[in-house]
Amino acid sequence: MSTNLKAHLAILGANLIYGINYSIAKDVMPAYILPFGFIFCRVLGALMLFFAIGSYIKEKVEQKDLLKLAVCGFFGVAANQMMFFYGLNLTNPINAGIIMTSNPILVLIVSAIILKTRITANKILGITLGIAGALIILLFKKGFAFGSDTIVGDTFIFLNALSYGIYLVLVKPLMSKYKPITVIKWVFTFGFIYVLPFGISQASEIEWSSFNPEIWLKFLFVIIGTTFFAYLFNIYGLKKLSPSTVSTYIYLQPVIAAFFAISVGKDSFTWIKLIAAILIFSGVYLVSKPISSKNQ
Template sequence: MSSFRIHAALFLAALIYAATYSLAKDLMPGYIQPQAAVVWRIGGATLVFGLLKLLTAPGERIVGAADNWRAIACGVLGIGLNQLAFFQGLSLSTPINASLIQTISPIVVVLASAVLLGERITPPRLLGIALGACGAAALVLSRPPSGKVAADALAGNLFLLFNATVFALYLVLVAPLMRKYHAFTVLARIFLVGAAVVLPVGLPQALHTDYGRFPAYIWAELGYMVLFLTILAYLLNNWALKYASPNLLGVYIYLQPVLAVLIAVALGKDVFTLDKAWQAALIFLGVWLVGRNWRTASAKPKPAAVPAEATVE
Protein backbone atom coordinates (compact mmCIF):
# COMPACT_ATOMS: atom_id res chain seq x y z
CA MET A 1 0.00 0.00 0.00
CA SER A 2 1.26 3.48 -0.92
CA SER A 3 2.69 5.34 2.07
CA PHE A 4 1.27 8.56 0.61
CA ARG A 5 -2.26 7.16 0.85
CA ILE A 6 -1.73 6.06 4.44
CA HIS A 7 -0.37 9.46 5.47
CA ALA A 8 -3.14 11.24 3.55
CA ALA A 9 -5.83 9.19 5.32
CA LEU A 10 -4.37 9.76 8.78
CA PHE A 11 -3.77 13.47 8.15
CA LEU A 12 -7.28 14.02 6.78
CA ALA A 13 -8.80 12.23 9.78
CA ALA A 14 -6.72 14.33 12.19
CA LEU A 15 -7.72 17.50 10.33
CA ILE A 16 -11.41 16.58 10.53
CA TYR A 17 -11.17 16.05 14.28
CA ALA A 18 -9.11 19.20 14.80
CA ALA A 19 -11.52 21.44 12.90
CA THR A 20 -14.43 20.12 14.95
CA TYR A 21 -13.35 21.96 18.09
CA SER A 22 -13.64 25.37 16.43
CA LEU A 23 -16.60 24.71 14.11
CA ALA A 24 -18.69 23.34 16.97
CA LYS A 25 -18.31 26.66 18.80
CA ASP A 26 -20.26 28.31 15.95
CA LEU A 27 -23.12 25.88 16.52
CA MET A 28 -23.30 25.69 20.30
CA PRO A 29 -24.99 27.13 22.17
CA GLY A 30 -25.91 30.08 19.94
CA TYR A 31 -27.90 28.11 17.38
CA ILE A 32 -28.35 24.65 18.85
CA GLN A 33 -27.97 23.14 22.32
CA PRO A 34 -25.28 20.47 22.83
CA GLN A 35 -27.70 17.59 23.41
CA ALA A 36 -29.63 18.47 20.25
CA ALA A 37 -26.38 18.45 18.24
CA VAL A 38 -25.64 14.99 19.62
CA VAL A 39 -29.05 13.75 18.44
CA TRP A 40 -28.23 14.86 14.89
CA ARG A 41 -24.79 13.28 14.97
CA ILE A 42 -25.74 9.96 16.57
CA GLY A 43 -29.04 9.70 14.69
CA GLY A 44 -27.36 10.21 11.32
CA ALA A 45 -24.51 7.84 12.08
CA THR A 46 -26.90 5.15 13.34
CA LEU A 47 -28.76 5.19 10.03
CA VAL A 48 -25.58 5.16 7.93
CA PHE A 49 -23.80 2.41 9.86
CA GLY A 50 -27.00 0.35 9.94
CA LEU A 51 -27.21 0.59 6.16
CA LEU A 52 -23.51 -0.27 5.75
CA LYS A 53 -24.00 -3.28 7.99
CA LEU A 54 -26.86 -4.53 5.79
CA LEU A 55 -24.68 -4.11 2.70
CA THR A 56 -21.44 -5.64 4.02
CA ALA A 57 -22.49 -8.21 6.66
CA PRO A 58 -26.24 -8.78 6.27
CA GLY A 59 -26.38 -12.16 8.02
CA GLU A 60 -23.98 -11.54 10.88
CA ARG A 61 -25.23 -11.04 14.43
CA ILE A 62 -23.59 -10.48 17.79
CA VAL A 63 -24.25 -13.70 19.68
CA GLY A 64 -23.95 -14.80 23.29
CA ALA A 65 -24.87 -13.00 26.49
CA ALA A 66 -21.29 -11.85 27.19
CA ASP A 67 -20.81 -10.23 23.77
CA ASN A 68 -24.26 -8.62 23.83
CA TRP A 69 -23.69 -7.12 27.26
CA ARG A 70 -20.27 -5.91 26.12
CA ALA A 71 -21.89 -4.27 23.08
CA ILE A 72 -24.44 -2.55 25.33
CA ALA A 73 -21.66 -1.26 27.59
CA CYS A 74 -19.75 0.02 24.53
CA GLY A 75 -22.84 1.82 23.24
CA VAL A 76 -23.57 3.44 26.59
CA LEU A 77 -19.96 4.49 27.27
CA GLY A 78 -18.43 5.04 23.84
CA ILE A 79 -21.42 6.55 22.06
CA GLY A 80 -24.07 7.80 24.51
CA LEU A 81 -22.21 9.20 27.53
CA ASN A 82 -19.11 9.98 25.47
CA GLN A 83 -20.93 12.23 23.00
CA LEU A 84 -23.20 13.91 25.53
CA ALA A 85 -20.19 14.79 27.70
CA PHE A 86 -18.03 15.90 24.74
CA PHE A 87 -20.52 18.33 23.23
CA GLN A 88 -21.63 19.67 26.62
CA GLY A 89 -18.01 20.21 27.61
CA LEU A 90 -17.04 21.82 24.31
CA SER A 91 -19.98 24.24 24.55
CA LEU A 92 -18.64 25.50 27.90
CA SER A 93 -14.88 25.18 27.42
CA THR A 94 -12.52 26.39 24.68
CA PRO A 95 -11.34 24.61 21.50
CA ILE A 96 -7.71 24.38 22.64
CA ASN A 97 -8.57 23.06 26.09
CA ALA A 98 -10.91 20.48 24.57
CA SER A 99 -8.34 19.22 22.06
CA LEU A 100 -5.59 18.93 24.68
CA ILE A 101 -7.75 17.12 27.24
CA GLN A 102 -8.64 14.50 24.61
CA THR A 103 -4.99 13.44 24.39
CA ILE A 104 -5.09 11.83 27.85
CA SER A 105 -7.22 8.97 26.48
CA PRO A 106 -4.17 6.70 25.87
CA ILE A 107 -3.20 7.16 29.53
CA VAL A 108 -6.67 6.11 30.68
CA VAL A 109 -6.51 3.14 28.27
CA VAL A 110 -3.39 1.88 30.04
CA LEU A 111 -5.02 2.30 33.46
CA ALA A 112 -8.21 0.57 32.30
CA SER A 113 -6.17 -2.28 30.78
CA ALA A 114 -4.37 -2.73 34.09
CA VAL A 115 -7.63 -2.87 36.04
CA LEU A 116 -9.79 -4.82 33.57
CA LEU A 117 -7.20 -6.99 31.80
CA GLY A 118 -4.50 -7.32 34.48
CA GLU A 119 -1.75 -5.74 32.38
CA ARG A 120 1.35 -4.62 34.25
CA ILE A 121 2.21 -0.91 34.46
CA THR A 122 5.97 -0.35 34.18
CA PRO A 123 7.72 2.46 36.12
CA PRO A 124 8.20 4.67 33.02
CA ARG A 125 4.50 4.36 32.22
CA LEU A 126 3.64 5.11 35.83
CA LEU A 127 5.70 8.30 35.55
CA GLY A 128 3.91 9.12 32.30
CA ILE A 129 0.53 8.67 33.97
CA ALA A 130 1.59 11.02 36.78
CA LEU A 131 2.87 13.70 34.38
CA GLY A 132 -0.18 13.44 32.14
CA ALA A 133 -2.49 13.66 35.16
CA CYS A 134 -0.68 16.78 36.42
CA GLY A 135 -0.92 18.46 33.02
CA ALA A 136 -4.59 17.54 32.65
CA ALA A 137 -5.41 18.75 36.18
CA ALA A 138 -3.69 22.09 35.57
CA LEU A 139 -5.52 22.47 32.27
CA VAL A 140 -8.91 21.58 33.75
CA LEU A 141 -8.47 24.09 36.59
CA SER A 142 -7.04 26.88 34.41
CA ARG A 143 -8.93 30.12 33.78
CA PRO A 144 -9.66 31.05 30.16
CA PRO A 145 -7.85 34.24 28.98
CA SER A 146 -11.05 35.52 27.35
CA GLY A 147 -12.55 36.38 30.72
CA LYS A 148 -15.34 33.80 30.45
CA VAL A 149 -16.98 32.83 33.73
CA ALA A 150 -14.54 30.46 35.43
CA ALA A 151 -17.30 28.15 36.76
CA ASP A 152 -18.52 27.49 33.21
CA ALA A 153 -15.01 26.76 31.97
CA LEU A 154 -14.32 24.42 34.91
CA ALA A 155 -17.57 22.54 34.30
CA GLY A 156 -16.76 22.27 30.60
CA ASN A 157 -13.27 20.93 31.29
CA LEU A 158 -14.67 18.36 33.73
CA PHE A 159 -17.20 17.20 31.13
CA LEU A 160 -14.34 16.80 28.64
CA LEU A 161 -12.24 14.89 31.17
CA PHE A 162 -15.18 12.55 31.76
CA ASN A 163 -15.59 12.22 28.00
CA ALA A 164 -11.94 11.20 27.54
CA THR A 165 -12.22 8.71 30.41
CA VAL A 166 -15.37 6.89 29.25
CA PHE A 167 -14.07 6.81 25.68
CA ALA A 168 -10.85 5.17 26.85
CA LEU A 169 -12.89 2.56 28.72
CA TYR A 170 -14.86 2.00 25.53
CA LEU A 171 -11.64 1.35 23.59
CA VAL A 172 -10.66 -1.41 25.99
CA LEU A 173 -14.12 -2.98 25.93
CA VAL A 174 -14.72 -2.79 22.17
CA ALA A 175 -11.44 -4.37 21.06
CA PRO A 176 -12.59 -8.01 21.51
CA LEU A 177 -15.79 -7.29 19.55
CA MET A 178 -13.86 -5.70 16.68
CA ARG A 179 -11.60 -8.75 16.47
CA LYS A 180 -14.53 -11.18 16.48
CA TYR A 181 -17.13 -9.48 14.24
CA HIS A 182 -17.26 -7.30 11.15
CA ALA A 183 -16.65 -3.66 12.08
CA PHE A 184 -20.01 -2.50 10.73
CA THR A 185 -21.83 -5.21 12.71
CA VAL A 186 -20.32 -3.81 15.89
CA LEU A 187 -20.83 -0.18 14.91
CA ALA A 188 -24.45 -0.66 13.93
CA ARG A 189 -25.20 -2.23 17.30
CA ILE A 190 -23.32 0.18 19.54
CA PHE A 191 -24.64 3.26 17.72
CA LEU A 192 -28.17 1.88 18.11
CA VAL A 193 -27.57 1.51 21.86
CA GLY A 194 -26.03 4.98 21.96
CA ALA A 195 -29.06 6.43 20.19
CA ALA A 196 -31.30 4.88 22.85
CA VAL A 197 -29.24 6.71 25.50
CA VAL A 198 -29.07 10.02 23.66
CA LEU A 199 -32.63 10.41 22.34
CA PRO A 200 -34.43 10.76 25.71
CA VAL A 201 -31.94 13.45 26.73
CA GLY A 202 -31.48 15.36 23.49
CA LEU A 203 -34.68 14.89 21.48
CA PRO A 204 -36.67 17.57 23.37
CA GLN A 205 -33.90 20.10 22.65
CA ALA A 206 -33.69 18.97 19.02
CA LEU A 207 -37.45 19.38 18.55
CA HIS A 208 -37.49 22.84 20.13
CA THR A 209 -34.52 24.16 18.13
CA ASP A 210 -35.45 27.05 15.82
CA TYR A 211 -34.01 25.69 12.57
CA GLY A 212 -35.56 28.54 10.60
CA ARG A 213 -32.89 30.94 11.90
CA PHE A 214 -30.00 28.73 10.75
CA PRO A 215 -27.87 30.45 8.08
CA ALA A 216 -26.38 28.28 5.35
CA TYR A 217 -22.98 27.94 7.03
CA ILE A 218 -24.57 26.59 10.24
CA TRP A 219 -26.38 23.90 8.23
CA ALA A 220 -23.07 23.11 6.56
CA GLU A 221 -21.30 22.78 9.92
CA LEU A 222 -24.07 20.55 11.28
CA GLY A 223 -23.75 18.34 8.20
CA TYR A 224 -19.99 18.29 8.76
CA MET A 225 -20.53 16.90 12.28
CA VAL A 226 -22.60 14.01 10.94
CA LEU A 227 -20.93 13.14 7.63
CA PHE A 228 -17.28 14.04 8.17
CA LEU A 229 -16.69 13.78 11.92
CA THR A 230 -18.76 10.69 12.66
CA ILE A 231 -18.56 8.69 9.43
CA LEU A 232 -15.70 9.70 7.13
CA ALA A 233 -13.07 10.19 9.86
CA TYR A 234 -13.87 6.79 11.36
CA LEU A 235 -13.60 5.05 7.99
CA LEU A 236 -10.29 6.78 7.21
CA ASN A 237 -8.80 5.87 10.58
CA ASN A 238 -9.83 2.24 10.44
CA TRP A 239 -8.61 1.81 6.86
CA ALA A 240 -5.22 3.26 7.86
CA LEU A 241 -5.04 0.94 10.89
CA LYS A 242 -4.59 -2.00 8.53
CA TYR A 243 -1.32 -0.65 7.11
CA ALA A 244 0.21 1.93 9.49
CA SER A 245 2.82 1.17 12.14
CA PRO A 246 2.19 1.98 15.83
CA ASN A 247 4.89 4.68 15.75
CA LEU A 248 3.25 6.40 12.78
CA LEU A 249 -0.14 6.25 14.44
CA GLY A 250 1.36 7.81 17.56
CA VAL A 251 2.60 10.79 15.55
CA TYR A 252 -0.92 11.59 14.44
CA ILE A 253 -2.18 11.49 18.05
CA TYR A 254 0.08 14.48 18.71
CA LEU A 255 -0.74 16.17 15.42
CA GLN A 256 -4.47 16.48 16.14
CA PRO A 257 -4.20 19.02 19.02
CA VAL A 258 -1.51 20.94 17.12
CA LEU A 259 -3.88 21.33 14.17
CA ALA A 260 -6.71 22.21 16.54
CA VAL A 261 -4.61 25.00 18.07
CA LEU A 262 -3.66 26.40 14.65
CA ILE A 263 -7.26 26.34 13.43
CA ALA A 264 -8.67 27.86 16.64
CA VAL A 265 -6.11 30.70 16.66
CA ALA A 266 -6.47 31.34 12.91
CA LEU A 267 -10.27 31.60 13.19
CA GLY A 268 -10.09 33.72 16.35
CA LYS A 269 -11.92 31.09 18.41
CA ASP A 270 -9.24 30.77 21.11
CA VAL A 271 -5.86 32.06 22.29
CA PHE A 272 -2.79 29.90 22.85
CA THR A 273 -1.01 31.05 26.03
CA LEU A 274 2.22 30.10 27.79
CA ASP A 275 0.18 28.37 30.49
CA LYS A 276 -1.43 26.13 27.88
CA ALA A 277 2.00 25.47 26.38
CA TRP A 278 3.49 23.96 29.54
CA GLN A 279 0.27 22.11 30.36
CA ALA A 280 0.31 20.61 26.85
CA ALA A 281 3.99 19.72 27.23
CA LEU A 282 3.26 17.75 30.43
CA ILE A 283 0.38 15.89 28.80
CA PHE A 284 2.36 15.11 25.63
CA LEU A 285 5.36 13.87 27.64
CA GLY A 286 3.06 11.72 29.75
CA VAL A 287 1.35 10.22 26.69
CA TRP A 288 4.75 9.57 25.07
CA LEU A 289 6.01 7.72 28.15
CA VAL A 290 2.82 5.69 28.37
CA GLY A 291 2.68 4.90 24.66
CA ARG A 292 6.33 3.93 24.21
CA ASN A 293 7.05 0.20 24.07
CA TRP A 294 9.30 -0.21 27.12
CA ARG A 295 10.80 -3.66 26.58
CA THR A 296 11.06 -5.60 29.80
CA ALA A 297 10.94 -9.28 30.50
CA SER A 298 7.43 -9.12 31.91
CA ALA A 299 5.93 -6.37 29.83
CA LYS A 300 3.88 -7.21 26.78
CA PRO A 301 3.85 -4.99 23.68
CA LYS A 302 0.81 -2.77 23.49
CA PRO A 303 -1.65 -3.51 20.66
CA ALA A 304 -1.31 -1.11 17.76
CA ALA A 305 -5.03 -0.31 17.64
CA VAL A 306 -5.23 1.21 21.12
CA PRO A 307 -3.27 4.44 20.62
CA ALA A 308 -4.67 4.97 17.14
CA GLU A 309 -8.29 4.77 18.21
CA ALA A 310 -7.64 7.30 20.92
CA THR A 311 -8.03 9.98 18.31
CA VAL A 312 -11.52 8.90 17.41
CA GLU A 313 -14.53 10.76 18.82
Protein backbone atom coordinates in the same frame (compact mmCIF):
# COMPACT_ATOMS: atom_id res chain seq x y z
CA MET B 1 1.21 0.09 2.70
CA SER B 2 1.38 -1.92 5.91
CA THR B 3 -1.75 -2.58 7.94
CA ASN B 4 -0.27 -0.86 11.01
CA LEU B 5 0.54 2.25 8.97
CA LYS B 6 -3.04 2.34 7.67
CA ALA B 7 -4.26 2.07 11.27
CA HIS B 8 -2.05 4.98 12.36
CA LEU B 9 -3.23 7.07 9.40
CA ALA B 10 -6.84 6.30 10.33
CA ILE B 11 -6.32 7.48 13.92
CA LEU B 12 -4.43 10.53 12.68
CA GLY B 13 -7.32 11.28 10.32
CA ALA B 14 -9.85 11.00 13.16
CA ASN B 15 -7.88 13.44 15.29
CA LEU B 16 -7.41 15.84 12.38
CA ILE B 17 -11.21 15.93 12.13
CA TYR B 18 -11.58 16.42 15.90
CA GLY B 19 -9.02 19.24 15.86
CA ILE B 20 -10.79 21.08 13.04
CA ASN B 21 -14.16 20.45 14.69
CA TYR B 22 -13.42 22.87 17.56
CA SER B 23 -13.52 25.81 15.14
CA ILE B 24 -16.56 24.56 13.24
CA ALA B 25 -18.99 23.15 15.82
CA LYS B 26 -18.96 26.28 17.97
CA ASP B 27 -20.45 28.26 15.05
CA VAL B 28 -23.47 25.94 15.08
CA MET B 29 -23.93 25.36 18.82
CA PRO B 30 -25.64 26.80 20.80
CA ALA B 31 -26.73 29.59 18.43
CA TYR B 32 -28.60 27.23 16.09
CA ILE B 33 -28.76 23.94 18.00
CA LEU B 34 -28.67 23.30 21.75
CA PRO B 35 -26.06 20.77 23.00
CA PHE B 36 -28.21 17.68 23.59
CA GLY B 37 -30.18 18.38 20.41
CA PHE B 38 -26.89 18.45 18.52
CA ILE B 39 -25.84 15.13 20.07
CA PHE B 40 -29.19 13.65 19.02
CA CYS B 41 -28.61 14.79 15.41
CA ARG B 42 -25.00 13.57 15.44
CA VAL B 43 -25.81 10.10 16.70
CA LEU B 44 -28.92 9.65 14.53
CA GLY B 45 -27.19 10.93 11.39
CA ALA B 46 -24.11 8.76 11.89
CA LEU B 47 -26.25 5.74 12.77
CA MET B 48 -28.13 6.04 9.47
CA LEU B 49 -24.82 6.18 7.58
CA PHE B 50 -23.42 3.19 9.49
CA PHE B 51 -26.53 1.17 8.67
CA ALA B 52 -26.34 2.21 5.01
CA ILE B 53 -22.75 0.97 4.78
CA GLY B 54 -23.40 -2.00 7.06
CA SER B 55 -26.24 -3.25 4.87
CA TYR B 56 -23.61 -4.45 2.40
CA ILE B 57 -21.81 -6.44 5.10
CA LYS B 58 -23.78 -9.39 6.44
CA GLU B 59 -22.23 -10.39 9.76
CA LYS B 60 -24.14 -11.96 12.62
CA VAL B 61 -23.32 -10.88 16.16
CA GLU B 62 -23.43 -13.47 18.93
CA GLN B 63 -26.15 -12.78 21.49
CA LYS B 64 -23.65 -12.78 24.37
CA ASP B 65 -21.78 -9.91 22.69
CA LEU B 66 -24.86 -7.70 22.41
CA LEU B 67 -24.60 -6.82 26.10
CA LYS B 68 -20.95 -5.84 25.61
CA LEU B 69 -21.92 -3.68 22.64
CA ALA B 70 -24.70 -2.10 24.72
CA VAL B 71 -22.14 -1.18 27.39
CA CYS B 72 -19.81 0.21 24.70
CA GLY B 73 -22.69 2.27 23.33
CA PHE B 74 -23.26 3.76 26.77
CA PHE B 75 -19.64 4.67 27.49
CA GLY B 76 -18.48 5.42 23.94
CA VAL B 77 -21.43 7.39 22.58
CA ALA B 78 -24.05 8.48 25.13
CA ALA B 79 -22.10 9.13 28.34
CA ASN B 80 -19.02 10.29 26.43
CA GLN B 81 -20.78 12.94 24.35
CA MET B 82 -23.41 14.11 26.84
CA MET B 83 -20.98 14.53 29.74
CA PHE B 84 -18.55 16.43 27.52
CA PHE B 85 -21.15 18.91 26.26
CA TYR B 86 -22.77 19.28 29.67
CA GLY B 87 -19.39 19.79 31.34
CA LEU B 88 -18.22 22.25 28.69
CA ASN B 89 -21.26 24.43 29.40
CA LEU B 90 -20.18 24.68 33.06
CA THR B 91 -16.46 25.23 32.57
CA ASN B 92 -14.22 26.78 29.90
CA PRO B 93 -12.52 25.21 26.85
CA ILE B 94 -9.02 25.54 28.33
CA ASN B 95 -9.96 23.65 31.48
CA ALA B 96 -11.63 20.99 29.33
CA GLY B 97 -8.55 20.61 27.15
CA ILE B 98 -6.26 20.24 30.14
CA ILE B 99 -8.50 17.68 31.84
CA MET B 100 -8.78 15.65 28.62
CA THR B 101 -5.02 15.07 28.73
CA SER B 102 -5.83 12.55 31.47
CA ASN B 103 -7.54 10.26 28.93
CA PRO B 104 -4.46 8.26 27.83
CA ILE B 105 -3.43 7.81 31.48
CA LEU B 106 -6.90 6.50 32.31
CA VAL B 107 -6.80 4.19 29.28
CA LEU B 108 -3.44 2.83 30.40
CA ILE B 109 -4.81 2.08 33.87
CA VAL B 110 -8.10 0.59 32.63
CA SER B 111 -6.22 -1.53 30.04
CA ALA B 112 -3.97 -2.91 32.77
CA ILE B 113 -7.00 -3.81 34.90
CA ILE B 114 -9.30 -5.25 32.20
CA LEU B 115 -7.00 -6.43 29.40
CA LYS B 116 -4.01 -7.17 31.65
CA THR B 117 -1.69 -5.17 29.37
CA ARG B 118 1.73 -4.22 30.70
CA ILE B 119 2.49 -0.62 31.65
CA THR B 120 5.89 -0.19 30.03
CA ALA B 121 8.48 2.56 30.42
CA ASN B 122 7.93 3.52 26.77
CA LYS B 123 4.23 4.09 27.36
CA ILE B 124 4.83 6.15 30.51
CA LEU B 125 7.48 8.29 28.79
CA GLY B 126 5.35 8.69 25.66
CA ILE B 127 2.29 9.80 27.63
CA THR B 128 4.46 12.21 29.64
CA LEU B 129 5.80 13.81 26.44
CA GLY B 130 2.28 13.99 25.03
CA ILE B 131 0.95 15.69 28.15
CA ALA B 132 3.85 18.17 28.08
CA GLY B 133 3.18 19.07 24.43
CA ALA B 134 -0.57 19.46 24.92
CA LEU B 135 -0.16 21.55 28.08
CA ILE B 136 2.33 23.86 26.33
CA ILE B 137 -0.37 24.67 23.77
CA LEU B 138 -3.20 24.94 26.28
CA LEU B 139 -1.49 26.88 29.06
CA PHE B 140 -0.29 29.59 26.69
CA LYS B 141 -3.91 30.46 25.99
CA LYS B 142 -6.00 32.76 28.13
CA GLY B 143 -8.90 31.48 30.14
CA PHE B 144 -7.31 28.77 32.30
CA ALA B 145 -8.80 28.89 35.81
CA PHE B 146 -9.64 25.92 38.02
CA GLY B 147 -11.84 26.85 40.97
CA SER B 148 -15.18 26.44 42.70
CA ASP B 149 -17.00 28.09 39.78
CA THR B 150 -15.89 25.37 37.36
CA ILE B 151 -15.70 22.33 39.65
CA VAL B 152 -18.97 20.73 38.43
CA GLY B 153 -18.10 21.23 34.78
CA ASP B 154 -14.52 20.07 35.33
CA THR B 155 -15.82 16.92 37.04
CA PHE B 156 -18.06 16.07 34.09
CA ILE B 157 -15.18 16.61 31.64
CA PHE B 158 -13.07 14.20 33.70
CA LEU B 159 -15.92 11.65 33.73
CA ASN B 160 -16.13 12.09 29.97
CA ALA B 161 -12.42 11.28 29.64
CA LEU B 162 -12.86 8.23 31.87
CA SER B 163 -15.95 7.12 29.94
CA TYR B 164 -14.18 7.25 26.58
CA GLY B 165 -11.18 5.46 28.08
CA ILE B 166 -13.40 2.62 29.30
CA TYR B 167 -15.03 2.43 25.86
CA LEU B 168 -11.69 2.08 24.05
CA VAL B 169 -10.66 -0.77 26.34
CA LEU B 170 -14.02 -2.62 26.28
CA VAL B 171 -14.48 -2.40 22.51
CA LYS B 172 -10.95 -3.67 21.71
CA PRO B 173 -11.69 -7.41 22.25
CA LEU B 174 -14.77 -7.16 20.02
CA MET B 175 -12.55 -5.99 17.16
CA SER B 176 -10.88 -9.40 17.03
CA LYS B 177 -14.25 -11.06 16.31
CA TYR B 178 -16.10 -8.63 14.06
CA LYS B 179 -15.55 -6.13 11.27
CA PRO B 180 -15.24 -2.46 12.32
CA ILE B 181 -18.49 -1.43 10.62
CA THR B 182 -20.41 -4.18 12.44
CA VAL B 183 -19.08 -3.09 15.83
CA ILE B 184 -19.64 0.63 15.34
CA LYS B 185 -23.14 0.06 13.89
CA TRP B 186 -24.23 -1.73 17.05
CA VAL B 187 -22.41 0.70 19.35
CA PHE B 188 -24.32 3.61 17.78
CA THR B 189 -27.60 1.69 17.83
CA PHE B 190 -27.42 1.34 21.59
CA GLY B 191 -25.93 4.82 21.94
CA PHE B 192 -28.92 6.34 20.14
CA ILE B 193 -31.34 4.52 22.47
CA TYR B 194 -29.60 6.13 25.47
CA VAL B 195 -29.40 9.59 23.86
CA LEU B 196 -33.01 9.63 22.62
CA PRO B 197 -34.80 10.69 25.85
CA PHE B 198 -32.25 13.45 26.54
CA GLY B 199 -31.96 14.92 23.06
CA ILE B 200 -35.36 14.56 21.39
CA SER B 201 -36.81 17.67 23.06
CA GLN B 202 -33.97 20.00 22.04
CA ALA B 203 -33.85 18.44 18.56
CA SER B 204 -37.55 19.23 18.07
CA GLU B 205 -36.81 22.91 18.84
CA ILE B 206 -34.34 23.32 15.96
CA GLU B 207 -35.44 26.00 13.47
CA TRP B 208 -34.11 24.48 10.27
CA SER B 209 -35.25 27.48 8.22
CA SER B 210 -32.71 29.65 10.07
CA PHE B 211 -29.78 27.65 8.63
CA ASN B 212 -27.88 29.48 5.91
CA PRO B 213 -25.63 27.51 3.47
CA GLU B 214 -22.55 28.00 5.66
CA ILE B 215 -24.31 26.66 8.77
CA TRP B 216 -25.65 23.70 6.78
CA LEU B 217 -22.11 22.84 5.64
CA LYS B 218 -20.77 23.06 9.19
CA PHE B 219 -23.69 21.03 10.53
CA LEU B 220 -23.05 18.31 7.92
CA PHE B 221 -19.33 18.35 8.69
CA VAL B 222 -20.06 17.57 12.35
CA ILE B 223 -22.48 14.76 11.39
CA ILE B 224 -20.49 13.18 8.57
CA GLY B 225 -16.94 14.12 9.50
CA THR B 226 -16.74 14.44 13.28
CA THR B 227 -19.19 11.65 14.06
CA PHE B 228 -19.38 9.16 11.15
CA PHE B 229 -15.83 9.22 9.76
CA ALA B 230 -14.00 10.00 13.02
CA TYR B 231 -15.66 7.13 14.91
CA LEU B 232 -15.16 4.80 11.93
CA PHE B 233 -11.48 5.75 11.63
CA ASN B 234 -10.97 5.24 15.37
CA ILE B 235 -12.63 1.83 15.38
CA TYR B 236 -10.59 0.78 12.32
CA GLY B 237 -7.34 1.86 13.97
CA LEU B 238 -8.30 0.14 17.19
CA LYS B 239 -8.51 -3.20 15.35
CA LYS B 240 -4.72 -3.13 14.87
CA LEU B 241 -3.45 -0.77 17.59
CA SER B 242 -3.66 -0.83 21.37
CA PRO B 243 -6.16 1.40 23.23
CA SER B 244 -3.19 3.30 24.73
CA THR B 245 -1.82 4.16 21.29
CA VAL B 246 -5.22 5.27 20.01
CA SER B 247 -5.86 7.44 23.07
CA THR B 248 -2.42 9.10 22.90
CA TYR B 249 -3.38 10.70 19.59
CA ILE B 250 -5.71 12.95 21.59
CA TYR B 251 -2.67 15.11 22.35
CA LEU B 252 -2.58 16.12 18.68
CA GLN B 253 -5.96 17.82 18.89
CA PRO B 254 -4.80 21.10 20.51
CA VAL B 255 -1.95 21.31 17.98
CA ILE B 256 -4.26 20.58 15.04
CA ALA B 257 -6.78 23.11 16.33
CA ALA B 258 -4.02 25.71 16.67
CA PHE B 259 -2.58 25.13 13.18
CA PHE B 260 -6.06 25.10 11.62
CA ALA B 261 -6.77 28.43 13.33
CA ILE B 262 -3.47 29.73 11.88
CA SER B 263 -4.48 28.57 8.38
CA VAL B 264 -7.73 30.54 8.52
CA GLY B 265 -6.10 33.61 10.02
CA LYS B 266 -7.44 33.25 13.57
CA ASP B 267 -4.06 32.53 15.17
CA SER B 268 -0.36 33.03 14.47
CA PHE B 269 2.57 30.62 14.23
CA THR B 270 5.04 30.45 17.13
CA TRP B 271 8.00 28.21 17.92
CA ILE B 272 6.10 27.12 21.03
CA LYS B 273 3.51 25.43 18.82
CA LEU B 274 6.22 23.67 16.80
CA ILE B 275 7.98 22.41 19.95
CA ALA B 276 4.64 21.18 21.30
CA ALA B 277 3.96 19.30 18.06
CA ILE B 278 7.40 17.62 18.16
CA LEU B 279 6.85 16.53 21.78
CA ILE B 280 3.42 15.09 20.96
CA PHE B 281 4.56 13.17 17.87
CA SER B 282 7.49 11.80 19.88
CA GLY B 283 5.07 10.70 22.60
CA VAL B 284 2.77 8.95 20.12
CA TYR B 285 5.77 7.13 18.62
CA LEU B 286 6.96 5.87 22.00
CA VAL B 287 3.51 4.69 23.10
CA SER B 288 2.93 2.84 19.82
CA LYS B 289 6.41 1.27 19.71
CA PRO B 290 6.22 -2.30 21.03
CA ILE B 291 9.03 -3.78 23.09
CA SER B 292 7.63 -7.27 22.68
CA SER B 293 4.46 -8.89 21.43
CA LYS B 294 3.06 -8.83 24.94
CA ASN B 295 2.99 -5.04 24.91
CA GLN B 296 0.69 -4.75 21.94
